[in-house]
Structure formats: C-alpha cells, structure tokens
Amino acid sequence: MCDAGPMAQTVCVIVSAVDRERLQAIAGDRNQLRKHVDRARIVLASAEREPAQRVAAHAAVSRPTVWRWQQRYAEAGVEGLLRDKTRKPGKTPIAAAATARVVALTCTTPPHQATHWTGRAMAKATGISLRSVQRIWQAYQLQPHRLRTFKHSRDPSFAAKLADIVGLYVDPPAHAVVLSLDEKSQIQALDRTQPGLPIKPGRCQTMTHDYKRHGTTTLFAALSVLDGGVIGRCMQRHRHSQFIRFLNAVERDVPAGKLIHAVLDNYATHKHPKVLAWLSRHPRWTFHFTPTSASWLNAVESFFSKMTRQRIRRGVFRSIVDLQSAINAYLAEHNAHPKPFVWTASAEAILAKLDRLPVLSECV
Secondary structure (H helix, E strand, O other): EEEEOOOOOOEOOOOOOHHHHHHHHHHOOOOOOOHHHHHHHHHHHHOOOEEEEHHHHHOOHHHHHHHHHHHHHHHHHHHHHHOOOOOOOOOOOOOHHHHHHHHHHHHOOOOOOOOOOHHHHHHHHOOOOHHHHHHHHHOOOOOOOOOOOOOOOOOOOOOHHHHHHOOOOOOHOOOEEEEEEEEEEEEEEEEEEEOOOEEOOOOOOOOOOOEEEEEEEEEEEEOOOOOOOEEEEEEEEOOOHHHHHHHHHHHHHHOOOEEEEEEEEHHHHHHHHHHHHHHHHHEEEEEEEOOOOHHOOOHHHHHHHHHHHHHHOOOOOOOOOHHHHHHHHHHHHHHOOOOOOOOOOHHHHHHHHHOOOHHHHOOO
C-alpha cells in the first residue's frame, strides 16, 4: 500500500485477484454482517485509487475510518477485515456491596435538608461515578426525581356514593338523562408579550414565558353521559346565582318528561340554600354528590382536561371576549360529533383497587 502526500488523501491499495473476488463476494452477500460489507466496499473502492474523501462519502463513514481499514487490510488481509481487535479490559464492575449501599441510601432522607437524592449527590456520597449511580437506579427502577401525589377519601359514605354514581354511568335509569355538572373557574385570558414561532423540523414551537393578563372567566358545563354532548355557559363569576342560571339553562335544554340525574362535587355553591330551594321546585331533578376528595368520579372533569390541553393552555387571548369565543367554538366542535361517555370499571373493582393501595410507600 502507498499513499500520496502527508495527508494521505489518495491511498493506493493493492488487491490481488483472489482477494478482490473474495471481497466482492462479501460485499454482495446479504447474509454478511453490515460492518463486514462496509469494510469490503471501502477496500474495493480504495483499490480503484479513489480519494479517501470520496470513499468515505460513498460508504457513509469518516475519513479516519477509511484509513483504519485500509491499514488493517494492508497488515492482515481480508481476514483482518472480518475480525475486530480485542480491547483492553474496562473498569471493574461495581461491587455488590456498593450497589446495595446506593439502593439503601436512595430510600433514605438525603443530607443537608434536601428534598430528594440527585445523581451527583449520590455519586459524591458513595464514591462512584454519576453514570454508575444512574445504571443502578435504572436496574432497580428507582426514580428519586419523580413524585406521585395521592388522596384517600375519608368520606364515611364513600362506598355507597361510589356505587350510586358508577351505577348511573354503567346502567342509567330508563326515561332519564344523566348529567355530570361542574364549573371550571378562573380560566385566564393570557396574551403573550411577544409572538412565538411555529413548529418546524428540528425545532419545537416557542412561546414566551411571560404574559399579559386580561381577566378570567368561568365555564359551567354539563356532560350528557348518554350521547357525550356538553351544555356550556361562560360567566364572569361562579357563585350560587350563576349556578342557578346555569341550572335553568340546562332545564330548558333537556326535553320535558325526562328525569334528570345530576352528578356534582361537594363545592359549597352546589349546596347553597337557594340552590337547594331551586331543587325542591324542580322535582324531576336529583343531585348525586361525589364523595369528598373524589372529584375523579365526575365525568365532566375529563372534558375540562381535554379542552385545557387542546384549546386553552397554549392559546393567546387578547381579551375575555376572545377567550369566551374560543371556548364556545370548542363546545360547538365537540357537540358536532359527540361520543357517548363509557365507564368501564365497576364499583367493586374500584374498591378492591383502593384496598390494595398502601398507606405509605416503601422502598424494596
């Protein structure tokens, strides 16, 4: 093998007829390892006195890679291309005692009044590398940076209320409408201080972290379990007077002759004396209150969550009117193609799952 110039831009690789035939067979064999095929093609291209830059571009590798396999062929022939050189042994694996110490420390309170262990803090405390700590955490499924919140309902009538509401979802009464009612309060009309940039290949959407406030609105909504339609009204406040106005709107919207079963949470507005007086004047209405600390039983919460993600969170609103227009447009789009609300978990399955939850989490 000869090279031209100190930078070895052009290398003369002399390949015998026997080697050429063998290299061509390797390059054309679909059952060969990809790395062996690439090495054979590099040597064959080099034998045609192609510049290293062109060989590298053709093989989609770097020029040092081309030079490496040219030299390997010159030293060891075709067999040298088909085997990799042995490497020096790596670092000694982490001892079992060190691994056990990392796992045990992760499940304890960190020093210096820190709220949780970080990888660097653990590496400093145990005397091993950050990457080793990360591997141990991954192997033992330890994630000290994550926090999962929970709330156990202490309602003494939890089981009865759960069975009542789930029964309405799974097997609604005949000749009745089941509605899930709630209000999403303090929806802010936020306007960004500068225009952002749209998404494009290689870059996500941008938005300034600061904003201008233009007031708030409250959305009262009633989700029909049967067909998935939503009755919604935007109002400036969320007191009992606004709630009664919304109930009147729902009363007008539901056909006469239909009983109405409404699922609500325990917000004080829903139990105001004037609201209860309104309820007594409308005998076809029945309120079903969710257990305390169990608003997840209220089906309309899923609609609020979806609307927040798709229309509000990244929205730019220069006034309350803009915000309310966006909400009303979302309601119209949703009601154009509603889907029935489907509840699949039985009350017994939910109670069994809650009984399995430990009061305190423990590290294994």
